[in-house]
Amino acid sequence: MSANPQTEAFAVPPNRLLITFSVMLATTMQAIDTTIANVALPHIQGAMSATRDQVSWVLTSYIVAAAIMTPTTGFLAARFGRKRLFMAAVGGFIMASMAAGAAANLGQLVFFRLMQGVFGASLVPLSQAVLLDNYPRSQHGRAIAIWGVGVMIGPVIGPALGGWLTETLSWRWVFYINLPVGLLALAGLGLFVKRTYRQKKLPFDWLGFSLLSLSIEALQMMLDRGQSLDWFSSPEIITEAILGVLCLYLFIIHIMTAQRVFLNPALFADRNLSTGLTFMFLVGIILLSTMALLPPYLQNLKGWPVVTTGLVLAPRGLGMMMGMMLMGRLTEKVDIRLLIGGGLAAMSFSLWQMSLFSLDVGPRDIIWTGFVQGLGLGSIFVPMGVITFATLDQRYRTEATALFSLVRNIGSSIGVSITFALLARNIQINHSEIGAHVTAFTALTALPGLDSQAMLALLDAQVNRQAASIGYINDFRFLMMVCIFAAPLLLLLKAPVRVQALQDAPAPA
Numbered sequence: 001m002s003a004n005p006q007t008e009a010f011a012v013p014p015n016r017l018l019i020t021f022s023v024m025l026a027t028t029m030q031a032i033d034t035t036i037a038n039v040a041l042p043h044i045q046g047a048m049s050a051t052r053d054q055v056s057w058v059l060t061s062y063i064v065a066a067a068i069m070t071p072t073t074g075f076l077a078a079r080f081g082r083k084r085l086f087m088a089a090v091g092g093f094i095m096a097s098m099a100a101g102a103a104a105n106l107g108q109l110v111f112f113r114l115m116q117g118v119f120g121a122s123l124v125p126l127s128q129a130v131l132l133d134n135y136p137r138s139q140h141g142r143a144i145a146i147w148g149v150g151v152m153i154g155p156v157i158g159p160a161l162g163g164w165l166t167e168t169l170s171w172r173w174v175f176y177i178n179l180p181v182g183l184l185a186l187a188g189l190g191l192f193v194k195r196t197y198r199q200k201k202l203p204f205d206w207l208g209f210s211l212l213s214l215s216i217e218a219l220q221m222m223l224d225r226g227q228s229l230d231w232f233s234s235p236e237i238i239t240e241a242i243l244g245v246l247c248l249y250l251f252i253i254h255i256m257t258a259q260r261v262f263l264n265p266a267l268f269a270d271r272n273l274s275t276g277l278t279f280m281f282l283v284g285i286i287l288l289s290t291m292a293l294l295p296p297y298l299q300n301l302k303g304w305p306v307v308t309t310g311l312v313l314a315p316r317g318l319g320m321m322m323g324m325m326l327m328g329r330l331t332e333k334v335d336i337r338l339l340i341g342g343g344l345a346a347m348s349f350s351l352w353q354m355s356l357f358s359l360d361v362g363p364r365d366i367i368w369t370g371f372v373q374g375l376g377l378g379s380i381f382v383p384m385g386v387i388t389f390a391t392l393d394q395r396y397r398t399e400a401t402a403l404f405s406l407v408r409n410i411g412s413s414i415g416v417s418i419t420f421a422l423l424a425r426n427i428q429i430n431h432s433e434i435g436a437h438v439t440a441f442t443a444l445t446a447l448p449g450l451d452s453q454a455m456l457a458l459l460d461a462q463v464n465r466q467a468a469s470i471g472y473i474n475d476f477r478f479l480m481m482v483c484i485f486a487a488p489l490l491l492l493l494k495a496p497v498r499v500q501a502l503q504d505a506p507a508p509a
Helices: 005-009 016-033 041-047 057-080 082-101 106-120 123-133 137-168 178-192 206-225 235-257 265-269 271-287 289-301 306-330 336-354 363-389 394-435 440-446 452-492 499-504
Strands: none
Touching: 016 082, 016 106, 016 123, 016 137, 016 178, 041 057, 041 289, 057 082, 057 106, 057 123, 057 206, 057 394, 082 106, 082 123, 082 178, 123 394, 137 306, 206 235, 206 394, 265 271, 265 394, 271 289, 271 336, 271 363, 271 394, 271 452, 289 306, 289 363, 289 394, 289 452, 306 336, 306 363, 336 363, 336 452, 363 394, 394 452
């Protein structure tokens, strides 16, 4: 029996293992940075004298920059060469990480986190492309599995590593840790990855890119600063809202009328793609929101050490990894829409359980609800990545995968902003309502033997804790409602009818 011609024609690179190792280092570095800073947020907030909604910019600035720059990866790789872009991205990510660790104030930290997102945006799609180039088509499934482990290991070890570094050294080391990992990846890329052909005169739709970027940035600033500036009573918020909506409108008009556009409007004619993008936007709202809410909840309200916080959050990433591995085997055997529905049900159940938390919640409850939620997320990503592209014309897949990643990142950024804004608003409302029931009689009954000043201080602290606890619970309930709202979209998805469509579908970037 003759060998597979595709296998015979493919020349295995002599340093494939070293290439794989170098690429995975870069991927893992970027993936870890999406969660490693979460557990350090309360420490950063204290060190920078920032409010709760201000410190959320440390997360959203990174996500927004990555969301904006991800769709440009294909153009930049073709224009400057994949190896050059990859090495520039890793080098820039290292420098931005070191600068973030040395930041003297919140403004500097947010700016350098934004630069991390700019350079880190291309690391995941480039690592996927390099891996596929170094494996024959018959082994692309294995390559995608390796790539998926690198992407998903970040949520597993990120919280625990971030907690340990913050507790034993400083919160600044959650950024400094990228230096040794990045330098090792940079050396491997420089020595073993081959250069690709450069298209020096390749045009790019700078107008479309600029309009979309301005729209995303303006709307994100509106969400981040709205609560502190009392929303539309502020001229700044009104200006940002008008600019965001106007630029989005002009972007839509541009892609519908121009010849060479940033996003081809023909993409949205595919029902599965349009539905999948909407679905992933809603899932993106949940993806990072709970990981942003739980560290301050556990550290500020419960008083848990940062290391403990990191350890109890790690099972969420483990659940995501297990869900993705399990779904990789089931997508060819079970209706994909049922798998996605099961993932949604698991996420909704875990968020419902989290909405029942109290100040007496223990580590076991945090661990099992996080694991179930991660299992649900992992059960959604793989089948959704398959069905979204199953009916799409192959010539649109490069743009579609970039758009898939873009809407997920935008959803994550908006989710973090909305949940922190709701949290701040609910705490104010809850504090007023609870405080209205506190009288001199109840104070004397609850805290006998104290002078008036000490009694008032203790009572105010208890009212704040209870108000904040209810605020977090309301956020978890809001995220549960987002899950429920996404469920009817499954009815709009068409089941793939061709086995080849399933085999050729790209993994979600």
